[in-house]
Amino acid sequence: MAVTRVRRRWFSVNAWRVALLLAFLAAWEWVPVIPGVAGAAPFLDRFFISSPSSVLRELGHLVAGSRPIPGVSGISIWPFLETTLVAALIGAAVAVAVGTIGGLVCASSETVYDVVRPFIVALNAIPRIALVPVIVLVFGTSTTGDALTAFLLVVFLVFYNALEGARSVNVETIEFVRLFGASRLRLMVSVRAPYALAWVFACLPNAVSFGLLGAVAAELFTGSVGLGQLLTTAVDTTNASLTFAVVVILAVLGSILVQGLEIARRRWLGWWTVTVD
Amino acid sequence: MSTSPEHQRSAQAVAILPPLLTLDSVSFTYSTGLDILNGIDLKVGRGEVVAIVGPSGCGKSTLLSLIAGFRKPSRGSVAWAGPTTGRRGRRDVTMLFQQDTLLPWRTVQGNIEFSLKLAKVPKEEARARVADLLATVSLEEFRDAHPAQLSGGMRRRLGLATALAPWPSLILMDEPFAALDEPTRLTLHDQVLKLAAKFGTGMVLVTHDLAEAITLGDRVYVLGRRPSSVVDLHSIPFGKERDVFALRETGAYQEIYARIWSRLMKEF
Numbered sequence: 001m002a003v004t005r006v007r008r009r010w011f012s013v014n015a016w017r018v019a020l021l022l023a024f025l026a027a028w029e030w031v032p033v034i035p036g037v038a039g040a041a042p043f044l045d046r047f048f049i050s051s052p053s054s055v056l057r058e059l060g061h062l063v064a065g066s067r068p069i070p071g072v073s074g075i076s077i078w079p080f081l082e083t084t085l086v087a088a089l090i091g092a093a094v095a096v097a098v099g100t101i102g103g104l105v106c107a108s109s110e111t112v113y114d115v116v117r118p119f120i121v122a123l124n125a126i127p128r129i130a131l132v133p134v135i136v137l138v139f140g141t142s143t144t145g146d147a148l149t150a151f152l153l154v155v156f157l158v159f160y161n162a163l164e165g166a167r168s169v170n171v172e173t174i175e176f177v178r179l180f181g182a183s184r185l186r187l188m189v190s191v192r193a194p195y196a197l198a199w200v201f202a203c204l205p206n207a208v209s210f211g212l213l214g215a216v217a218a219e220l221f222t223g224s225v226g227l228g229q230l231l232t233t234a235v236d237t238t239n240a241s242l243t244f245a246v247v248v249i250l251a252v253l254g255s256i257l258v259q260g261l262e263i264a265r266r267r268w269l270g271w272w273t274v275t276v277d
Numbered sequence: 278m279s280t281s282p283e284h285q286r287s288a289q290a291v292a293i294l295p296p297l298l299t300l301d302s303v304s305f306t307y308s309t310g311l312d313i314l315n316g317i318d319l320k321v322g323r324g325e326v327v328a329i330v331g332p333s334g335c336g337k338s339t340l341l342s343l344i345a346g347f348r349k350p351s352r353g354s355v356a357w358a359g360p361t362t363g364r365r366g367r368r369d370v371t372m373l374f375q376q377d378t379l380l381p382w383r384t385v386q387g388n389i390e391f392s393l394k395l396a397k398v399p400k401e402e403a404r405a406r407v408a409d410l411l412a413t414v415s416l417e418e419f420r421d422a423h424p425a426q427l428s429g430g431m432r433r434r435l436g437l438a439t440a441l442a443p444w445p446s447l448i449l450m451d452e453p454f455a456a457l458d459e460p461t462r463l464t465l466h467d468q469v470l471k472l473a474a475k476f477g478t479g480m481v482l483v484t485h486d487l488a489e490a491i492t493l494g495d496r497v498y499v500l501g502r503r504p505s506s507v508v509d510l511h512s513i514p515f516g517k518e519r520d521v522f523a524l525r526e527t528g529a530y531q532e533i534y535a536r537i538w539s540r541l542m543k544e545f
Binding site for chain 1 (some may be wrong): 320340345346362363367370371373374375376377378379382391392395396439440443
């Protein structure tokens with residue numbers, strides 16, 4: 001009985017999802033061609049918003065490497081994708097490592113945290129995108145610059161999660177361990193670190209999306225050969241189909257990464273969520 | 278302090294055994310100027326179970342942290358006659374709290390092993406102790422489970438095993454059974470007494486539950502209002518082999534309960 005109910009529910013949830021998606025795509029495709037609509041509401045003009053069929057065609061060209069572009073013949077999405085992905089992942093990975101260790105150390109030593117706190121608050125208050133021009137000046141058009149931008153966006157997010165996680169250990173556990181004569185290092189490594197890691201894992205989907213954001217934003221500025229540059233090209237050539245195609249690719253990329261992280265989290269952090277009764 | 282007959286009798290009993298722990302007119306004042314404890318005299322013999330009851334906020338937990346060595350008394354002294362370890366002469370004491378102090382990513386067995394590792398028990402020895410402790414708290418079947426998969430009572434038992442693992446001379450207990458239902462609590466009382474007897478471990482039990490204090494304690498200290506001192510002390514004449522389930526039906530138990538209760542009520 002229960003199994004059938006669960007399955008029926010699964011079916012109806014997915015049916016609704018598909019229905020919503022199809023309704024949206026249909027409206028996107030056909031509302032602009034209703035006579036008089038594009039004239040009354042210019043933002044519904046296909047020139048600006050393209051159509052699902054054109055975006056799909058564009059995606060096909062990009063994936064197959066047969067994208068005809070004025071002056072360039074047969075560009076493919078893969079090199080662009082690779083550049084952006086590498087910059088985003090390197091930036092995010094380094095940020096996760098630095099942020100986790102930083103948060104863990106600050107949670108373990110009140111003195112260290114007291115000393116560095118005002119600097120961290122001040123740095124975190126800077127709109128990170130404002131630093132991109134500085135990064136461009138220093139690193140030029142390079143993956144390093146793009147990765148650094150991704151790093152700057154992600155590192156504080158991870159830092160604060162690691163800090164809170166490492167501090168979430170209850171006082172009793174700390175006193176219990178201290179009564180055994182455990183050193184501060186032992187306390188940090190054996191007790192605080194797993195809590196910090198669990199919290200960091202919880203913020204990884206955001207970290208990945210911030211990493212992509214940083215990398216793409218940097219490419220928009222620097223014009224290094226990534227998805228950001230492809231977006232710039234699309235806008236410069238007023239090609240709405242290409243713009244939306246790149247947006248779709250970014251959405252798919254982000255979703256795959258987040259889903260992968262969720263699988264990893266369930267695998268390694270089962271203890272965090274497993275509860276009976 | 279009162280000089281009831283119980284008081285004198287227990288004083289003699291303590292004089293025979295060399296006391297493990299002696300608090301001599303211990304006072305404690307927080308840095309905010311709040312007086313918590315005022316001239317506490319308390320002794321714990323080897324393998325003795327001492328229960329401490331008193332009105333809430335009377336400083337029972339503060340008293341435990343003084344015994345643990347987390348705080349220093351403002352006046353008076355805490356003398357330890359048991360074994361010490363490390364360069365700083367750490368007392369051979371562990372603690373059991375109302376909250377779980379288990380590591381959720383470690384299994385049942387892993388949590389006990391962690392205690393043994395912290396206590397620097399050699400590997401061979403540790404393996405034998407893990408098996409013994411798992412059997413003692415009846416968690417052998419759950420050795421590979423994580424704490425989140427256990428019931429509240431099972432987590433308490435595991436907590437007890439982690440506290441007992443280094444074979445401490447004394448376990449400090451801060452309301453360890455407060456969050457449990459009555460049948461679970463009674464079952465645990467029974468197990469705690471047997472374990473304490475088996476390992477010869479002394480206990481200092483802080484509780485707001487007078488029934489628990491009498492059920493487990495060899496002696497019951499009654500603390501007064503803050504800043505508190507010992508206002509009464511009772512010897513509990515039931516011995517180590519007591520039956521915690523049948524005990525509460527006896528006239529002797531009810532008489533002691535009524536006597537301590539009437540004294541305790543004056544402090545509320």
